[in-house]
Amino acid sequence: MLKYHLGWLDDKGKYQERTVGKRLRPTLCLFACEAVGGDYHRALPIAAAIELIHNFSLIHDDIQDGDIQRHHRPTVWYLWGKEKALYAGNAMHILANLALKRVKGVSYPLQLQLTHLLEESCLEMIIGQFLDVSYESRMDISVEAYLEMIKKKTAALIACSLKSGAMLGTNATGVIDAFYHCGQNLGIAFQIKDDILGIWGDEVETGKPLASDIKRKKKSLPIVYALERAQGKVKEEMKDIYQGEIGEREVTAVLGILNCLHAHQYAQRLVEEYSQRAVVGLKEVKLSSRAQREMEEIVHFLVGRRF
Amino acid sequence: MLKYHLGWLDDKGKYQERTVGKRLRPTLCLFACEAVGGDYHRALPIAAAIELIHNFSLIHDDIQDGDIQRHHRPTVWYLWGKEKALYAGNAMHILANLALKRVKGVSYPLQLQLTHLLEESCLEMIIGQFLDVSYESRMDISVEAYLEMIKKKTAALIACSLKSGAMLGTNATGVIDAFYHCGQNLGIAFQIKDDILGIWGDEVETGKPLASDIKRKKKSLPIVYALERAQGKVKEEMKDIYQGEIGEREVTAVLGILNCLHAHQYAQRLVEEYSQRAVVGLKEVKLSSRAQREMEEIVHFLVGRRF
Numbered sequence: 001m002l003k004y005h006l007g008w009l010d011d012k013g014k015y016q017e018r019t020v021g022k023r024l025r026p027t028l029c030l031f032a033c034e035a036v037g038g039d040y041h042r043a044l045p046i047a048a049a050i051e052l053i054h055n056f057s058l059i060h061d062d063i064q065d066g067d068i069q070r071h072h073r074p075t076v077w078y079l080w081g082k083e084k085a086l087y088a089g090n091a092m093h094i095l096a097n098l099a100l101k102r103v104k105g106v107s108y109p110l111q112l113q114l115t116h117l118l119e120e121s122c123l124e125m126i127i128g129q130f131l132d133v134s135y136e137s138r139m140d141i142s143v144e145a146y147l148e149m150i151k152k153k154t155a156a157l158i159a160c161s162l163k164s165g166a167m168l169g170t171n172a173t174g175v176i177d178a179f180y181h182c183g184q185n186l187g188i189a190f191q192i193k194d195d196i197l198g199i200w201g202d203e204v205e206t207g208k209p210l211a212s213d214i215k216r217k218k219k220s221l222p223i224v225y226a227l228e229r230a231q232g233k234v235k236e237e238m239k240d241i242y243q244g245e246i247g248e249r250e251v252t253a254v255l256g257i258l259n260c261l262h263a264h265q266y267a268q269r270l271v272e273e274y275s276q277r278a279v280v281g282l283k284e285v286k287l288s289s290r291a292q293r294e295m296e297e298i299v300h301f302l303v304g305r306r307f
Numbered sequence: 308m309l310k311y312h313l314g315w316l317d318d319k320g321k322y323q324e325r326t327v328g329k330r331l332r333p334t335l336c337l338f339a340c341e342a343v344g345g346d347y348h349r350a351l352p353i354a355a356a357i358e359l360i361h362n363f364s365l366i367h368d369d370i371q372d373g374d375i376q377r378h379h380r381p382t383v384w385y386l387w388g389k390e391k392a393l394y395a396g397n398a399m400h401i402l403a404n405l406a407l408k409r410v411k412g413v414s415y416p417l418q419l420q421l422t423h424l425l426e427e428s429c430l431e432m433i434i435g436q437f438l439d440v441s442y443e444s445r446m447d448i449s450v451e452a453y454l455e456m457i458k459k460k461t462a463a464l465i466a467c468s469l470k471s472g473a474m475l476g477t478n479a480t481g482v483i484d485a486f487y488h489c490g491q492n493l494g495i496a497f498q499i500k501d502d503i504l505g506i507w508g509d510e511v512e513t514g515k516p517l518a519s520d521i522k523r524k525k526k527s528l529p530i531v532y533a534l535e536r537a538q539g540k541v542k543e544e545m546k547d548i549y550q551g552e553i554g555e556r557e558v559t560a561v562l563g564i565l566n567c568l569h570a571h572q573y574a575q576r577l578v579e580e581y582s583q584r585a586v587v588g589l590k591e592v593k594l595s596s597r598a599q600r601e602m603e604e605i606v607h608f609l610v611g612r613r614f
Contacts, residue, residue, distance in 0.1 A: 060393060060397070063393070064389075064390050064393065082371075083371050083440045084437060084440060084441070086367060086370070086371065086393070087433050087436055087437040087440070088437075090367070090397075090400070090433050091430060091433050091434070091437070093397070093400065094426050094427075094429055094430040094433070095430070097404065097426050098423065098426055098427070098430070101423060108415030108416060108418075108419060109415060111415075111419060112415060112418060112419060112422075115419075115422060116405065116408060119401050119404050119405055120405070122401055123398060123401040123402070123405070126394050126397050126398050126401070127398070129394055130391060130394040130395075130398070133390045133391060133394070134391070
């Protein structure tokens, strides 16, 4: 089940070569290690651990949301049932932690620090997921509260990726902290871009149905912004829609309101703003020109991606 | 939610003094530490971590089984919904791992060993839970396969309790291993006793409805034994019942079959046999007479308990 989820096997247990997911987090981890002058090979077990943590959370999220597809393939729970999928997710969580045993050539204190960093970031992520679910039934979420939520739900693990990679390459705390903050901003940008794609993304490219986040009443950034920004009748209409059943007609109405309020542009502006902060934050670190270019490529991909 | 589950708060968030659960695992951990001459205070964070792992698994199990009561109180998912309960369970899992940060005065390698032991035992537990669920729909589970399953599902964490406690008090590997094997046998005995109570236990004392394991088609030891042992028509009847809906009439029929096959006595004999093995295994360790007496008390409680 775990190998299937990671795209290594098909649902009959047959080997397949297929990449599912962007592998953003491990890439960032290896990048950070190399950017500070470390040998990225040493960071591989941590990069793997972080990707496994991310995937453990996806297996559980698919159960929670009842999603039947991910990356154009049936989800784990849909194939094997929710009970087994829950245990499979728990097992992947532990395999992530145990992957850290394979980090070689680091001191015991650093090994323990990495273990705790991974678990603490994972805990933040779960608190963020919990808040996200709690917000679904609420109408009073501010953009500020939303940003705090995604800082935990998404940015914590991305910040952990950059920080842990840097920790394997240097022990300069200023540099390590800079990577951490870069990751926080990158993570926020990444999540808002995800929110944009969850409403306006192309079905074929994202692998998710059109306007899926509206249908499931996700309080994603464009919606939070619209609820905060709308006035009078429009605000009432939004609230009414989000307190009832959402069908095709309601989706169209919400898309119309978001359009009037320029919610798409607002969200994209935030993506660019937080991406910029991420880049600027690393300026002080004095990266090599190659690392600098790679960082800009990552950000460019992130801001422009369509999946 | 976590404090509620542990019995520290009521469902309104008000402080209450109430002990829920037997606290068997942490007790065993502290016992082992002291029995090998260690100061049990040092083992407290590990004892707490193990109890948290156990409780994380209970929160998830209650979701899986749809149980609405535990220890005579509404379950976490029943009060807060399955989504939040799943995240709460995940959070408790991490808090367990992080509790190990509080172990003081041990070397870094030992701290890492304890971290890995806890996670590896937890992984074994989850594999056991997974097998348990897989067995529910099967009719061909042998007593041997069942024993292998509970060795993981239940005995792994109990063995971890005794082993980790011993590790804090001594570094004699022979002694540590003896405690581990003692825990495995004790865990097997404990689970079989649980199976007995799940069928013949008193509703008031166990906090679970009468014959609850029959109603939910659990392949617990008495059932596995009966399916293996029954012949001809009786075997067919058992199979038919377990392949259909189980109502009051079917429960009565199953209880009748178990009675004819002396399944209760068989199971109780196994409880006593594995308890004896647990005690004998520790004989080589040369415990103090006090520790010896305490061990016998634990076993006596375990074999005779009615809840």
